[in-house]
Amino acid sequence: MKYTIDIEHYRDLAQQKQKEHKKFLGTLKKKSPKNLDKITREIHNEVFRDIDCTTCANCCKTLGPDFKEADIERIAKYLRMKVSDFETKYLRVDEDGDKVFQSMPCPFLGSDDLCTIYEVRPKACRDFPHTDRKKIYQINHLTIQNELYCPATYEFVERLQKRLK
Template sequence: MDLEDYKRKAFQKQKEHKKFLDGLKKKPPKNLDYVVQETHEEVFEEIDCLQCANCCKTTGPLYTEKDIERIAKHLRMKPADFETKFLRIDEDNDKVLQNLPCFFLSNDNTCSIYEVRPKACREYPHTDRKKIYQINHLMMKNTLICPAAFEFVERIMKNLGK
């Protein structure tokens, strides 16, 4: 997968994607949640995140207290020690990684804490959400990071005949 080529296409399509997603918000089709789920499954049958891992390389998830406790326990650390070693407080007062790429990303693009990874990582790129139009801003950002999110928006436009 050529990330630069994909990113160029994603930037070129930003206005078109925004217009489409804004339209969904104004007048969501009755079958939208069904189409979203079908399209999500279709996209992830073809796209293998392990070929890319751009999300883990370029963006850091928000860590909730539950995430911190679960991961610290898994690593046999005290939550406070985990926070000191790996996290920082960002401008929105959220707990995020100190550095990117993610410390837990292995050379083969697998996650060393996959079974206990943060909720934000489990849900990313949020292409299987109900009422997808509630996260238009986030989806727009994700299309620039994640080839699957970009492909999802492209296909949902086609699947809804836009």
């Protein structure tokens, strides 16, 4: 049975705790335990045992991935399209020069909130929300930003903070 994740509730919580979380994450590089990577991996796994992304899909509805050439080629091949046709149909170049979707939500998000190209999805989608990354303190800005869109990221920071206190 699918349950619904209250995105607005998590966004409100993330906004309320943004300063606190930013300060906490900022201390990780200097004050973190030597086994921080192991701890973050454990917490990441805990969070994703509790949160099913397919009951949310907010990242697919609001955040577009940055497409690398390998992503474009792989997806175009999967869809049996020419790379140029795929780019024309789905992508645009943003203000930073990155290739992104022309519009959101993701055109490959099904009505059931499942990815229709999951096997070949972009690397940015596979890596999101980056909470299992080594040296998590190197992407504090990204973690704080992702909390506003991803309930799992918020839960990750909350649990990490409790574990390290």
